[in-house]
Amino acid sequence: MKQWFRNNKLVLLYGLALALLLFLLRWLEFRFLILDHAFEAYVGAIALVFTGLGIWLAMKLARPKVETIIIEKTIISEAPPFSPNxxxxxxxxxxxxxxxxxxxxxxxxxxxxxxxxxxxxxxxxxxxxxxxxxxxxxxxxxxxxxxxxxxxxxx
Amino acid sequence: MKQWFRNNKLVLLYGLALALLLFLLRWLEFRFLILDHAFEAYVGAIALVFTGLGIWLAMKLARPKVETIIIEKTIISEAPPFSPNxxxxxxxxxxxxxxxxxxxxxxxxxxxxxxxxxxxxxxxxxxxxxxxxxxxxxxxxxxxxxxxxxxxxxx
DNA sequence: CAGGAAATCACCCGAAAGTATGAAGCCATT
DNA sequence: AATGGCTTCATACTTTCGGGTGATTTCCTG
The missing domain is CATH 1.10.10.10 (Winged helix-like DNA-binding domain superfamily/Winged helix DNA-binding domain)
Incomplete structure (x- = not known):
């Protein structure tokens, strides 16, 4: 259970943020209902915020491409520490x-x-x-x- | 001009999709206004869609993360041909x-x-x-x- | 416990290595 | 022409090395 929390911390945070935003929007709904075109602006804001979130998520979750570079280091061994062989x-x-x-x-x-x-x-x-x-x-x-x-x- | 269109095709498409969605939502607004909690579902849908868009955008536009692993391979070379010094x-x-x-x-x-x-x-x-x-x-x-x-x- | 490998020591002899000294030819630099 | 360094060779002598043989003790393994 604890392990699960740790692994899905990001998802949980995301859900919480969404809930908070909904509350915020609900509140805004009552305050700016009088405004004309408030709805469009509202949806635009939501779209922007969640697009940002999506981008952020993608950045965070994207698995990095692993590029392996092998550098061959040639060492002319002067005196390799000798063991009796x-x-x-x-x-x-x-x-x-x-x-x-x-x-x-x-x-x-x-x-x-x-x-x-x-x-x-x-x-x-x-x-x-x-x-x-x-x-x-x-x-x-x-x-x-x-x-x-x-x-x-x-x- | 043409070049600009080609370069920003994605952004344009994105803007267009946003406009379309707004129209769609406007229409839905009239259709489902009677429904209770329609607003929350609505915002949720928007959030979901735009999150998806954000992720897609990030995937499409973001430079892939590259993790470089450098492995140093040590090669002990054979004794170099001896010069009398x-x-x-x-x-x-x-x-x-x-x-x-x-x-x-x-x-x-x-x-x-x-x-x-x-x-x-x-x-x-x-x-x-x-x-x-x-x-x-x-x-x-x-x-x-x-x-x-x-x-x-x-x- | 017997047998074998490892480590130790001894003696002898001949071969190889090292020391000392002298000398001659060659070559380059002064 | 002379000096000095490098290479070559010789003789005589001493020391070290290597080969052969044998013996003892200890320790480990079958």
Missing amino acids: EKSLADAGISKREWEVLALMAKGMSNQEIANQLFVSLNTIKTHSSRIFEKLEASRRTQAISKAKALGILP | EKSLADAGISKREWEVLALMAKGMSNQEIANQLFVSLNTIKTHSSRIFEKLEASRRTQAISKAKALGILP
Whole structure:
């Protein structure tokens, strides 16, 4: 019910306005009956008012034409925020730890530096890197980095 | 004159219809004067008719409302073809040949492979790479590649 | 619980990479 | 003609990297 009121507020208002006008006209009828041609003027006024109302209604109720404009914005992406690309990562079968090592390699760190950074021994890093090279079919760290970037594993 | 008629045909028609209606009402006035509440019904009819006319007019004459929806489509373009970025290159003091070596390094090639590709000896490539490391303040090829990319020397 | 993947570490060896130093030819600018 | 930068090459030496093999621990899954 409340919803109905809200939806038909306009129609109700319109009806109320009409009723009020009728009262007004009735009153005018008694006041200006003596005037010659009062009736014609009267009808003209009504016609004008309701024409205006009709126009107003039409304006209010008319559904707007929707025009959709699609603007294609071409952005040359400098550095798209990189996410490890889980898909390619899993596809190559590279583990989290291996990826860490790979990322530090790409930064230009030596195996010893990576070992220090990750708090493991140099031998561990060597094992990891060997696995990485196997999985990426690389024989050098530079090659591994290059391939990883091509696969979207590294930014 | 003729042009004016054509442009305002609608307005003229509207005026004519109004006049006709007035005549009609005048006639009805005499016919239904006896009826009680005839006046209200009369005014109601007029109101209805002119409201309809108003709506019709508005529909006919009003400029259609246009709602414009702008959808921005973001297209991430492919990496633009890389140009060596002469500025950074000169800034680092890296020569053409050195850049060639650097680029092949970044591809993951070994010094020997680079030497074969450029038809020079392995020692030459070693000299070049040493110079490159000096100029980029790197001590490893991976580091050199990383720094070169950061400087825009490599794609 | 057994099996397998992941992570850790060790040792050895050969290959590749990097450092240092010297030198020669070419080319352009002074 | 001389100077300096670029390219080329060489030798000798050190360090780092990569390959191969093996072992242990932890954690997860069938």
